[in-house]
Amino acid sequence: MQKLRVLILGGSAEASALARALAGDGRFAPVLSLAGRTKSPVLPPIPCRIGGFGAVEGLVRWLGEHGADALVCATHPFAVQMRRHAVEAARQSGVPLLLIDRPAWVASTADRWMSVPDMAAAARALGEAPRRVLLTIGQKDLAAFVAAPQHAYVVRSIDPPAAESVPPRAEVISARPPFTAAEERGVLATRGIEVLVTKNSGGNDAKLVAARALGIPVIMVERPPAPDVANTAVATDAAGALAWLEARHATVSRLLRV
Secondary structure (H helix, E strand, O other), rough: OOOOOEEEEOHHHHHHHHHHHHHHOOEEEEEEOOOOOOOOOOOOOOOEEOOOOOOOHHHHHHHHHOOOEEEEOOOOOOOOHHHHHHHHHHHHHHOEEEOOOOOOOOOOOOOEEEEEEOOHHHHHHOOOOEEEEEEEHHHOHHHHHHHOOOOOEEEOOOOOOOHHOOOOEEEEOOOOOOOOHHHHHHHHHOOOOOOOEEEEEOOOHHHHHHHHOOOOOEEEEOOOOOOOOOOOOOEEEEHHHHHHHHHHHHHHHHHHHH
């Protein structure tokens, strides 16, 4: 049986779910690529590589050297540069590309959201008066809040951030998602959180459900402009990506029999 050689650019729950779905499926030869920002990632049972490619040129070279038949970009919605690289690498190499684009969250009438374009705006939106703030934004985006030291921060990330990047007097919670709404309510209530700052990454909305239930306002950092994907196949989840890969495999197998 002809195996479809697939490179998955990971970093999202959808990437992990797709990798698990492909594991042991004789139709596919998948490789999951991770950027390496998480120190101890939970790896699915397929071949994995960790580290960058070296921009577009390096990704094109990898696709050619490994004879890739399909490229799936399943990076985090805020990893815009990697998405741009994937689109351009697919164009240059001719390797079919699928982008997994997780739908963004949408506020309900019961939510108290303030949408902002970036982290600097989020820090300003907290105001001058001291507040207790939960930051669920990842390690790389803490600098803007170091500049607003009047607030009492609780910082949650998978790995502990570097000490110099953390706002003064911040409490750091090292925890790995996903979390339930009950767990999120516990964090918000026991720590007296007055405002939640997060990215509009979509997916599991347990923290938003908890904030809504407790009447806690949310400062929502909206997604940066996405790359042009006008001619790119798009799926919203791992199931859609698997269906696309199955169709690609069927097409390739049919052509080989002709």
